Amino acid sequence: INAEYMGFILIMEGKEEIKKAVEVPLAEQPKAPEDVKIETVLPPVPEKQEEKLKEELKKGQEENKEKAESKGMNAADMKTLFETLNKHMSDPKQKEHFKEIAPLYMKHAFWDTQPVVHMGQHFKEEKGQGPIEKIELKDVRTTPYALPEGFEWSNIDLGKQQELNEVFELLRDNYVEDSGKHFRVCYSPEFLKWTLTPPGYNKEWIVGVRIAKNKKLVGFISGIPVKVVINGEQVNMAEIDFLCVLSKLRTKRMAPVLIKEVTRRINLKQVWQAIYTVAKYIPMPISESNYHFRCINFKKLNDIGFVSVPTKSTVKRQEKIYKLPDTITIPGIRKMIKKDAKQLQPLLLNYLKKFSIYPDFTVNELKHLLVPKADVVDTYVVEEVVNEKEKKITDFISFYTVKCSVLNNETIKEYKGAYVFYYAPVSYTHLRAHETSLHLVCRLLLEKKKKQ
Numbered sequence: 001i002n003a004e005y006m007g008f009i010l011i012m013e014g015k016e017e018i019k020k021a022v023e024v025p026l027a028e029q030p031k032a033p034e035d036v037k038i039e040t041v042l043p044p045v046p047e048k049q050e051e052k053l054k055e056e057l058k059k060g061q062e063e064n065k066e067k068a069e070s071k072g073m074n075a076a077d078m079k080t081l082f083e084t085l086n087k088h089m090s091d092p093k094q095k096e097h098f099k100e101i102a103p104l105y106m107k108h109a110f111w112d113t114q115p116v117v118h119m120g121q122h123f124k125e126e127k128g129q130g131p132i133e134k135i136e137l138k139d140v141r142t143t144p145y146a147l148p149e150g151f152e153w154s155n156i157d158l159g160k161q162q163e164l165n166e167v168f169e170l171l172r173d174n175y176v177e178d179s180g181k182h183f184r185v186c187y188s189p190e191f192l193k194w195t196l197t198p199p200g201y202n203k204e205w206i207v208g209v210r211i212a213k214n215k216k217l218v219g220f221i222s223g224i225p226v227k228v229v230i231n232g233e234q235v236n237m238a239e240i241d242f243l244c245v246l247s248k249l250r251t252k253r254m255a256p257v258l259i260k261e262v263t264r265r266i267n268l269k270q271v272w273q274a275i276y277t278v279a280k281y282i283p284m285p286i287s288e289s290n291y292h293f294r295c296i297n298f299k300k301l302n303d304i305g306f307v308s309v310p311t312k313s314t315v316k317r318q319e320k321i322y323k324l325p326d327t328i329t330i331p332g333i334r335k336m337i338k339k340d341a342k343q344l345q346p347l348l349l350n351y352l353k354k355f356s357i358y359p360d361f362t363v364n365e366l367k368h369l370l371v372p373k374a375d376v377v378d379t380y381v382v383e384e385v386v387n388e389k390e391k392k393i394t395d396f397i398s399f400y401t402v403k404c405s406v407l408n409n410e411t412i413k414e415y416k417g418a419y420v421f422y423y424a425p426v427s428y429t430h431l432r433a434h435e436t437s438l439h440l441v442c443r444l445l446l447e448k449k450k451k452q
């Protein structure tokens with residue numbers, strides 16, 4: 001599909017398909033590094049080397065026991081660990097992966113003060129699950145945290161277009177970008193309002209920082225209320241997102257203060273746990289997700305440097321490889337309407353119950369999340385005819401749309417990606433569902449192209 005604005009669809013998959021990192025349960029006092037189970041976080045090592053690696057790591061940890069502190073490893077511990085891994089790991093990809101997860105072993109000025117799991121901590125399964133740290137409402141600070149001189153807190157009202165645009169511009173110019181600084185995520189104002197104002201959201205959890213003199217927005221963090229089921233137990237939580245500080249001010253250590261302030265505000269509502277995702281490793285993830293990209297417009301993605309032509313191939317050949325069939329083969333598929341939410345709620349929850357951790361949605365929340373909104377979210381259902389008077393929804397799939405700015409290209413300034421969102425493939429397989437979502441994205445592109 002030669003569409004100017006849509007480049008690819010992105011499919012998220014992860015361990016047990018859990019997409020969020022979450023604070024979970026009851027930790028004992030931190031122990032010395034001999035209790036760290038390195039094998040639980042390292043990538044797989046060749047079988048013949050595994051025992052040697054374990055012995056060497058244990059030996060190094062015992063030697064450093066005297067100087068080990070409760071959280072994180074000091075420089076000597078890290079050096080021992082890296083030397084051991086370099087000695088036993090022959091696969092460069094394994095070494096590279098350990099460099100990525102190394103922060104889990106290090107000391108963190110901020111996260112070591114927070115109620116999150118740290119390397120060296122152990123859980124006793126027989127004690128069950130529960131909060132890492134129990135706090136009472138009377139112990140929660142009632143005044144905002146201090147900001148650096150010249151800055152002030154601001155409650156952001158996303159119902160006001162001017163303030164919504166301010167958040168959009170801050171994120172557009174300073175939020176997530178790739179390591180090569182070629183692309184930056186650009187959430188539209190409509191997308192931000194959709195994702196940050198679900199039913200029952202708290203305005204106090206949408207937090208900004210401004211320069212006191214000119215009121216310019218230079219920092220932002222958001223929280224929305226969510227119900228998360230953990231091993232059968234429903235827990236009220238906050239979902240934290242869009243932490244962003246103006247790039248020129250990142251030496252001011254403003255991000256930790258933003259996290260502490262939104263935590264304080266959430267605690268005042270007697271919500272004590274939060275879920276969040278990050279692009280790098282910090283203590284302590286409970287799940288990882290991988291992005292799987294599937295090109296729709298290969299030529300455009302190649303032109304902007306997002307993908308490259310494989311050796312011994314050509315752009316034309318790649319376009320042929322990624323070409324989709326002309327028709328959707330699933331009968332009864334149609335765009336979702338608002339009244340479908342009543343059927344989708346039990347359908348989705350029944351599907352999610354096979355996971356250890358999953359979000360629990362009401363019908364109204366699903367209406368907000370899934371009812372199609374132009375250039376934001378699209379949902380399709382599969383409807384089966386039961387009899388002349390009754391139809392039943394058997395499956396559904398949804399995806400949301402996000403723009404990315406192209407930073408170093410004179411002719412192409414942006415592209416769009418479709419991200420797989422919630423789905424419940426009951427009658428059809430995951431693969432069939434994802435293939436269908438590709439067709440649906442292409443159908444939307446063609447419809448918009450015809451209108452233009």
